[in-house]
Amino acid sequence: MTSPSVTWPRRTRRLVLRPYRAEDAGRLLQIRNHPDVWRWLLRTEVDPAAFTQAWADGVADPLDHPAVVELDGAVIGWCSIEVQDGMGQDKAGPSPRSEGLLGYIFDTAYAGHGYAKEAAASMVAAAFDELGLHRVTAGCFADNTPSWKIMESLGMxxxxxxxxxxxxxxxxxxxxxxxxxxxxxxxxxxETAPTAVAAVR
Ligand SMILES: CC(C)(COP(=O)(O)OP(=O)(O)OC[C@H]1O[C@@H](n2cnc3c(N)ncnc32)[C@H](O)[C@@H]1OP(=O)(O)O)[C@@H](O)C(=O)NCCC(=O)NCCS
Structure with a gap:
């Protein structure tokens, strides 16, 4: 059985979410290894070669759905849904691949404009509407205020x-x-706030 996939690109009010391309590697690494970015990540600085390889490998991974995020043609970050097994008993039931782990990393030079919120909303919509998942989860350090504010803005x-x-x-x-x-x-x-959700999709 083939795994469901996300239809690319996804467009929001201001952003384009699209798959990774080899030429993105340098820009993504520049964002990822900035100290203001890794300060609140579980993995601090990353090895450039391993990081680039992980992006290349992710293209063929049916459980990994990363989106490179563009603003007016410039890459400003990325947002992802990683499909994971939910907990459950072993008798027949829904697919164990029921959960999506939401992640987002943006260039802090673009912080505070709602871009991360806008991209994350689009990926949560993809997780439910296209991947058919049951739950979307995310975690952060409690002191990472922008991160948990994004989750709360999505209704998490x-x-x-x-x-x-x-x-x-x-x-x-x-x-x-x-x-x-x-x-x-x-x-x-x-359903209850179609305009509000559409605004950030
Ligand atoms: C977390 C991150 C994605 C937020 O990106 P962003 O583009 O600034 O996010 P948004 O502009 O959509 O803002 C999200 C919320 O955080 C708030 N915010 C942004 N910067 C803030 C700051 N320095 N202090 C407090 N709140 C802040 C915004 O006002 C907004 O809150 P609101 O919904 O109440 O208006 C970005 O800072 C980042 O990539 N950080 C490093 C990586 C990281 O921590 N990723 C998440 C791992 S769990």
Missing amino acids: RREQYGVEDSWHAELGWLDGYTYAILDREWAART
């Missing part, structure tokens, strides 16, 4: 507040959050 629920569950290389043990939203919650949100 804070499901876990982990006390000192996350190690930070400079700051030691820090608190962490996990958020989630269900397919039916996203659908209800789209």
Whole structure:
């Protein structure tokens, strides 16, 4: 059985979300290895060759759905849904591949304009409408305010507040959050606020 896929490109009000191309490698690495970006990531600086290889490998991975995000033709970041197995018993039931892990990384030079929120909303829509997932989850350090604000703006629920569950290389043990939203919650949100959701899609 073939895995469902995302139809590219996805267009939002201001952005284009599209698949990775080999010529993106340098720009994505420049964004990824900026200290303001890796400050709140679990993996700090990345090895350039391994990072580029991971992008190239991701193109053929049916469970990985990364989108390079462009603003007026310039790459400003990326946003992804990684399909994962949800928890469940082993008797016949829905596909175990029921959850999507949402991730986003943007050039901080473009911070605070709502671009990450806009791109993340489009990927959550893709997770439910195209990939047919049941839940979308995401996690962050509790001190990463822009990150959890994005999740809350998407209607995601804070499901876990982990006390000192996350190690930070400079700051030691820090608190962490996990958020989630269900397919039916996203659908209800789209029905009740179609204009608001369309605005960020
Ligand atoms: C997290 C990140 C994607 C946010 O990108 P962004 O383009 O600034 O996000 P947006 O402009 O869509 O803003 C999201 C929210 O954060 C708020 N925000 C942005 N910068 C902020 C700051 N420095 N302090 C507090 N709030 C901030 C915005 O006002 C907005 O909140 P609102 O919904 O209440 O208006 C970006 O900073 C980033 O890539 N950081 C490094 C990587 C990272 O942390 N990724 C997430 C890992 S969990």
